[in-house]
Amino acid sequence: MIKAGIIGATGYAGGELVRLLLRHPEVNLIWLGSRSYNGERYADVYRNMTTLSDSVCRDDNMKELAEEADVIFTATPQGFCAGTVSEDILNKAKIIDLSADFRLKDVAVYEKWYKLQHASPAFIKEAVYGLCELKRKEIPGARIVANPGCYTTCSILTLWPLVREGLIDPDTIIIDAKSGTSGAGRGEKLANLFCEVNENVKAYGVTTHRHTPEIEEQLSYAAGRSICLNFTPHLIPMNRGILVTAYADLSDAGIQGEEIVRAYRAHYDKEPFIRFLGEGVCPETKWVEGSNYTDIGFCLDKRTGRVIAMGALDNLVKGAAGQAVQNMNLLFGLPENTGLEMVPVFP
Amino acid sequence: MIKAGIIGATGYAGGELVRLLLRHPEVNLIWLGSRSYNGERYADVYRNMTTLSDSVCRDDNMKELAEEADVIFTATPQGFCAGTVSEDILNKAKIIDLSADFRLKDVAVYEKWYKLQHASPAFIKEAVYGLCELKRKEIPGARIVANPGCYTTCSILTLWPLVREGLIDPDTIIIDAKSGTSGAGRGEKLANLFCEVNENVKAYGVTTHRHTPEIEEQLSYAAGRSICLNFTPHLIPMNRGILVTAYADLSDAGIQGEEIVRAYRAHYDKEPFIRFLGEGVCPETKWVEGSNYTDIGFCLDKRTGRVIAMGALDNLVKGAAGQAVQNMNLLFGLPENTGLEMVPVFP
């Protein structure tokens, strides 16, 4: 059994980790860390866990946790993991960091977009970007896995085959994303109140959202050159789900739908958690709710010479906790889908 | 492996049965019956099932199905099961009927409330009312299990110990229930349109809702005499969940909270799917969403001499498909929680 601990267990992503790890056949959940609720019963913080967890929240002492755990999930604000990690900790436990601290390889880019000084840039190089579909071979040997962002996972998976196969002009990429409100976290903020979100839709973080450089970096690897793109997130009055609608010019006006289908199939047909729906199918977030799937479809517009590629996932599962578990499975040599075969809940 | 078939697999309850049975370790799902979608791929009707089911919908021929299946779930409109069941079918397969056809022992009551003539009253007597917590011993030997209604399950479980232990005056019971909209089914009706339900709350079926006599019958068994009560359902702008708020006069003004706690604990402490939350705790539907749990709490009002007992469940799981699977487990001698250990999804 893998001994697992969570720092930040009482945020929404942390709560989802608990939900998944409680039913993971190879995991023993030994530490639910929470600065805000330290000393309280976890099932009193999340009453859905009544009878399922009798744990009491502990603090966020990663050093002590590393003594007890094989793997540590940090579902914490930006800066926490970078400020805490050490050679000593990494020699004792694997870290799967759900924050952005180790996602960007260029520390200057991190510091510019996050407006934080990075506390341990020395570990950036060894950290593996945990988008399992792209880094499946590198993850098993890592000490730190940088679990990707929710918008990022959806955006990259939706566009990767198109960029990789040279089917689109990477300088024309525009990503318009829509997210459920759990992505905004459990903080007590005016903008997250029910009455402010319900019956409302808005863009936010336009031109400045921190997931932008992460998407750009990964798609740059696919393109073999640096990419600059637009990413615009929107807040949707629903709990879970991200939909990405991505636009790009075809690299050649003669490209047909079949070529695009072939590209997606070549990359994704063997993926356990990507469901390519085909040309002309528009994914819906409800089709993946509660599951670890990413659904992808596209439309070709011959009038404008553009492709509209669409992807949907559950931001708390494939966009956070599910992907973290998938990374854990890879780290510990388990079948990648262990504990992750939840059927999407509908309605 | 149990060979299972579903008639009415494309309604919401049928869809939930598919979700649960696909992950049930002892079930082979061999027949997805749907009059409306006969011949279509099930995953085209419910796109959440993409890659999870490659079945094509079949018709609702229960006779033919009985040749192939060990158990048949009928998630069909009132009257279908009663109009189709036969000695021949019952000799070949068990039936778990999610409609109301075999829930009421008195055919006259059925015909009055449902305004239907019962097509096979001869089978009513042998049918076992499938509220597992109450009929655990009778279910294994049954040929027909009458799976309880969603409102009914929640109402009965919430009140049973209080009635059984004589703590409340059964003539004063008032049940005010609130349900998510999936309880209204997948029919294309004006009243179920998003814009009619969203930002709205209303009572419906006041004094006439068909679940009323079912609640009365079961609680009458608890009381040892006939009970007549008020049941008022309300439609809530959410997908899933039922909350029951039940009011009753204490049978004796001196009754204390501890006595009520004791009654609940005595009846439910060993129940795998009932979580008694204690005095002063108000259950929330979100704490049980996606799971087979019923959460129960209560408050005592010394000023008025009444108890307010509250119960919450997911109407598609414990209120329909989950309970049906629980019944199947009992019918086939499996541990009652097999395939039913879903952790509630939050948020």
Next chain:
Amino acid sequence: MIKAGIIGATGYAGGELVRLLLRHPEVNLIWLGSRSYNGERYADVYRNMTTLSDSVCRDDNMKELAEEADVIFTATPQGFCAGTVSEDILNKAKIIDLSADFRLKDVAVYEKWYKLQHASPAFIKEAVYGLCELKRKEIPGARIVANPGCYTTCSILTLWPLVREGLIDPDTIIIDAKSGTSGAGRGEKLANLFCEVNENVKAYGVTTHRHTPEIEEQLSYAAGRSICLNFTPHLIPMNRGILVTAYADLSDAGIQGEEIVRAYRAHYDKEPFIRFLGEGVCPETKWVEGSNYTDIGFCLDKRTGRVIAMGALDNLVKGAAGQAVQNMNLLFGLPENTGLEMVPVFP
């Protein structure tokens, strides 16, 4: 023109007052008080007011405001108005208090339910309870109008004719109420976050909600004797709207629906803001959204000898700001519906 000021203009009720008073033909809105946003442009706090208000928020100095205003609306937390009001202020301006400070005639009851010491009990006696339909004659001469609570208005109006005409046994009254989330205010609380409220329903304040004694006091006047009842509020995932479902035993088993219809008609047929829908009609909150109406209907249950009376209103309009404006109209001799003829918005 009436010069009006609002203390607490940036809460939801305060915001609704601004919406209504901006279009009131006889009002000049001179003061938008807000402790939290003092000095900020009101239209920056509520962007829906862009171009409609160029006011800057002022503080909550009621004394200074009384020098400038003819009427002061206090949409403030419990205790503020009682702690600030003075003979001097009342000699200069009328006060319409949207808090509970002057609603209850018995200061001991106030202090027990609100767990606050009342700072100016001397003014309680002269304050008029501003439920316009009941106190139409007393309001014009008042210096302080105690604007009723949202749950209270709906509960009292729904039950008043039945109690007054002796058609129900007042000792059996049970009120089960459902409210949109704006009733919980604009405070940054975990329980009010979108993800906590959406897809959820729960009871709260069971047996202890502070609107209980207010309902009891007013219905006691109708009954001519002291009444004790149950009031249970529920939080619904919608922005606006209150639905009250009230249960009571008929005072005589022989009472027919027509008698009840007659009672409602006798009391309400001339009321501009009450719409009696008749027997068998269940009001819906959406039918009154954005308007000052209260819709009322009922069902008679001959089986149990009970009546189920239902009322619906918009908690921010008739339940708060609209009723406050109605009171202002009465205070200043204007036609009662001035500025209040909003047609309900659907959908």
Next chain:
Amino acid sequence: MIKAGIIGATGYAGGELVRLLLRHPEVNLIWLGSRSYNGERYADVYRNMTTLSDSVCRDDNMKELAEEADVIFTATPQGFCAGTVSEDILNKAKIIDLSADFRLKDVAVYEKWYKLQHASPAFIKEAVYGLCELKRKEIPGARIVANPGCYTTCSILTLWPLVREGLIDPDTIIIDAKSGTSGAGRGEKLANLFCEVNENVKAYGVTTHRHTPEIEEQLSYAAGRSICLNFTPHLIPMNRGILVTAYADLSDAGIQGEEIVRAYRAHYDKEPFIRFLGEGVCPETKWVEGSNYTDIGFCLDKRTGRVIAMGALDNLVKGAAGQAVQNMNLLFGLPENTGLEMVPVFP
């Protein structure tokens, strides 16, 4: 008083017309036409109209209606108005058509996108496109006003100044739109059921939505040449509201935010129903709910050389009924904002 009739009064746009015209000081609403509810009381179809309307629904006989009315609103499916209008009718009454029949000047484009044969192309030329802000001078003399679509109004108003002033490259325009569900109409369709829409977001009509050529035509006038663009609508789980997020390359990399601000101000500063919010402000649909406003803001992305322009309106008001009333005001020489000064409802 203007005698007004509505054909299609029981759809959502028709219902909103009734809401607005009932409070319009210069209108007498004489005919509520509804094929589906002919002979039923309007207030029984829309219970929010109880006591506000005692009309009985009439049929859709436009010829007869033209004898009685000064103006006819056709809130009907595509093809109805074109199939019914005649010289005779137009000589008797003005027509404001909320369908698309007379919006496109090129009948071939209409027939291609709507897959309908146009029944009266002879009237297309004289019809005036009723986007009041652009056609204010032509509308007063028109016999037929083609009231614009909801997506269209929002898209055109958001982009017009940028195209007109040559600030963006019109070949790079991508419009990603999000709409509340009332835009899908009141039809009893599976896709519009609460449980299908709630907790879900999806794109639809990708590359084929019928509002595309309407946007292209109008923006082509602004550009002085033919434009081809992408328009992608999305369905959002809310009742009302459209948000447009539009992307385009700057026509010159050196263009600064102030130039864009100047362009918007020059075009819109005197508009009664457009509120330009400035650079860096993201409009929200809730800020305009229930009102006739369109709110517009933008962000400039120097990294990518693109502008992201955003617009929000209420699809049933400025996107349908409100704009139709605005057109009526222009047709009959009334101040343009008569009956349209609703303050946005929040929350």
